[in-house]
Amino acid sequence: MRVLIIEDERPAATRMKQLIVKYLPQADIYGHLDSISSAVKWLQNEPTPDLIFCDIELADGQSFEIFEQVEIKSPIIFTTAYDQFAIKAFKLNSIDYLLKPIDPEELEQAILKFKNQQFQPQLDLGQIQQLLKPQGVHYKSRFMVKIGEKIQSIPTDEVSYFFSAERTTFMQTNEVGKRYILDYTLDQIEEMLEPTNFFRLNRKYIASFKSIDQVLSYSNSRLKIKLKNSEDNDILISREKVAKFKEWLDD
Template structure:
């Protein structure tokens, strides 16, 4: 029995190998590999193992990338730190996934299942991805604002920026109208798409459409002018400058 272990956490790899040897003394552990790149290289240049223990998050990426670069015909037992509900879903599909830290009894059950004759995964890579990867995050498309006794909505595409002043948060539209809203800037940062909005500093979150001018400033900072904004001292720190430039040019 030849077993390949692909795991980027050395203590976890050592423990897994020890547990395997205790349960299968006859097993020959081929190797312990910690990256997608090394795993692909090994699988391309070595005989097919009888069984592969595969971590999901490796040092240089997600282990599913291995399947995209090389054909893997050996049966696989995944070892993962993802939550137990996903693990149970996988087991319903007759593939074993061990939750880290690996429970010895779970490992024994997985090895027994392998010995009983399971040789090929019965669910697709796409199915595995859909169970592990969280659904795409949704962002708000409009905000409620109050004007006197009336409540109306402002669509996100009509928002120029949000800003905070005297502990009050304002939404300013592209037409220059401003409204008080019941969210902090920290909350708003999670509600709007990072493709469209950027947290400039502690006081401003701006839509890319509202960026009028960008100037270099002292101390490796940037100064921003926003449309219909009287504040001419909006600064981006040196720490945020790289992220801001990437966002601006994406």
Template sequence: MKILLIEDEKPAVKRLLGLIKDYFPTSEFITDLDTVKKTIQWLRSHENPDLMFCDIQLADGNSFEIFEQVSVKTPVIFTTAYDQYAIKAFKVNAVDYLLKPIDPEELQRAIDKFNQQKLNQNLDLSLIQQLITKEKSSFKNRFLVKFGEKIQSISIQEVAFFYSEERVTFLQTHEGKKYVLDSTLEQVESQIDPTLFFRINRKYLCSYSSISDIFTYSNSRLKIKLINCEDQDILISRDKTSAFKSWLDG
């Protein structure tokens, strides 16, 4: 049995390998696939493995890009730090969906499902329905902010972008109004719909409608301008360029 571990963080690979080796003691493990590009190349030049463990957010993009470019019939157990990808995961042979840090009991249930699926080829539709219901209700629609002595609720549709400055997180509306948030940018990112907002670098999390211009930059990087933004030199991280283009094309 051949098992692929697609993960870009070495400690996570080591931990996952330690957790699953007891379940598959005679299996061959492929653990050096840490990017979308490498995985696509491997799958195109090898027979389909028996099982894949796949992190969703890789260094050079979103792992769903792999399944868009290569026909993969292998069962997949997805791993990620966020739960907003559940529906998309089940469109590509997903056996289960594990949130990091991985709970050994949850992992065992996922492996049990994989073994059962090999016997009867049935997918657990009840779990999928639960995830669909959860995903629809999991994203924030409003953010509570303070403005002087007033408390105001800002709709997600009013938000142009979020940004971090001197360890403070700000929300800026399409009208250019700024509000301080109590959350970190990482927390905000996990709370909002990833089809509407993209984390372009460590400082900015922007909506599609907030982008006024996109320019090519050196070394395959991109530079963008945001509406009503004082910062005129916003660069997209090199490791996010591919995922950003996919998001724009989504």
């Protein structure tokens, strides 16, 4: 059995492989492929996989673009960070999904569906994309933080950037030295923020537009970013994200 993983976050792909091996020990696992372009190239040149695990949001766009360029007859299990309401809509269309972070029991159930041939491989991509469009999305306007014994509310427009370090998520405000620990992952925070105001630079940083101090060209067509109130001089944007970042700056 050939299983393909399309996922742009390496830790998520590694975790997925570990779980697939547990529930499909006979599978030959290919990937991870981390972009639309790499997935299209693979699918055009390799034998059809028996099953595809596919993230929706990739480094260079939504994975639906893959299926617009290549005819896919394989059953697909999507992984997504979208909320439960959008996910329920997927179920109505008989398309399975896994909500990040991946729950092993949900993965096992999805694989059981595959084994029982309950998938419908013919996808109505237009309908799926419409379901994924935010309906009356409410973006977070403030974050609650704990300072000693006190609880304080920090308006989102006072946030310079969010970053992760040593498995902890921090929020840095526009005021020098003011940073707070949050009980969210960066993936969760990314979904809470107005995308015109914040951009996911890489796996460690989400920055506000106002926090961008300098944008410098770097090797291999990447960009190096200097943020206000940050001493980190190695904040890089991958070449896959460069075009999207420039578009965001020019929005």
